[in-house]
Amino acid sequence: MNETHTERIRTELGLQPAQVDAVCRLLDEGATVPFIARYRKEMTGSLDEVAIMQIRDRLAQLRELDRRRETILKTIESQGKLTEDLRKKIVAADTMTKLEDLYLPYKPKRRTRATIAREKGLEPLADLLWAQEDPALDPEGVAQPYLDPEKGVTSVVEALAGARDILAERVSEDPEARAELRRLYLAEARFRAQVIPGKEEAGSKFRDYFDWEEPVSQAPSHRILAMRRGEKELV
Structure with a gap:
């Protein structure tokens, strides 16, 4: 024990x-x-x-x-x-x-856009943008050296897009960022539901949710489940 x-x-x-x-x-x-x-x-x-x-x-x-x-x-x-x-x-x-x-x-994962961007050699560019050490940094200028037609990076736009994909994945996988987003969601988010015009009769059993709004932190599970059922039934 x-x-x-x-x-x-x-x-x-x-x-x-x-x-x-x-x-x-x-x-x-x-x-x-x-x-x-x-x-x-x-x-x-x-x-x-x-x-x-x-x-x-x-x-x-x-x-x-x-x-x-x-x-x-x-x-x-x-x-x-x-x-x-x-x-x-x-x-x-x-x-x-x-x-x-x-x-x-x-965690083992499928090939993501960030994975593809790393394969194209764009992670160092993402690191430069992430560091933000120079307030006057010109993204298009620093992206120029990472152009590589053989790897499929033919323009500054493509290079920066790949770097953004890497940064987006980095933030989405950061434990502290995820915890903070959950905290903000519970503190600030609201559920909203409205009936689809013309579905009033078909969705009459969900009439309590035709124009419903409630803070996520206060919504009981039975109301959330009812709202989701209405969504599933396309009303």
Whole structure:
């Protein structure tokens, strides 16, 4: 039994160490939730089924996180790209989202526009634009040396487009940028839905969403699902 996991569960659920330790041990021995709640009250401090299920589910999540973490570490290490700093970040990741964000730049992927741009030798140009060391930098001027008809870069426009593709992928795969975008989305984004003109009768069961707007952070799941069903039914 992982003491780090049990300590975290105790903190999150506000339970006593002996309660969490006992439930985790009983679950590992194959006991069911109803059995633990009914016949092991003296070991769990009389925890009910809801509390025991919370412990069970959180323990499963943390163990799945460990398995995924181990796979990611092995994959990146096999690529020869696992630095000590990256290892520490992966080990410290406490949610699957954070873990997958860290893995994203190293995840095997199909050939993207950024991949093609790198094959054309445009990553150094992207690095120059990214650094922004010279406020007076002329993008078209610095792109000129990267023209290479043999690689398919025949104009400054093509060179800069390739560099932008590389930078766009770099930002989209940056864990901190992704976390900040999620934060902004939850804080500022709004759901909006309007009926398609002429679909009022066909979509009458969705009339509550004919002109609906609500902050993402406040919208309950049942309203979001209803809105998505209306979208799927093209009303």
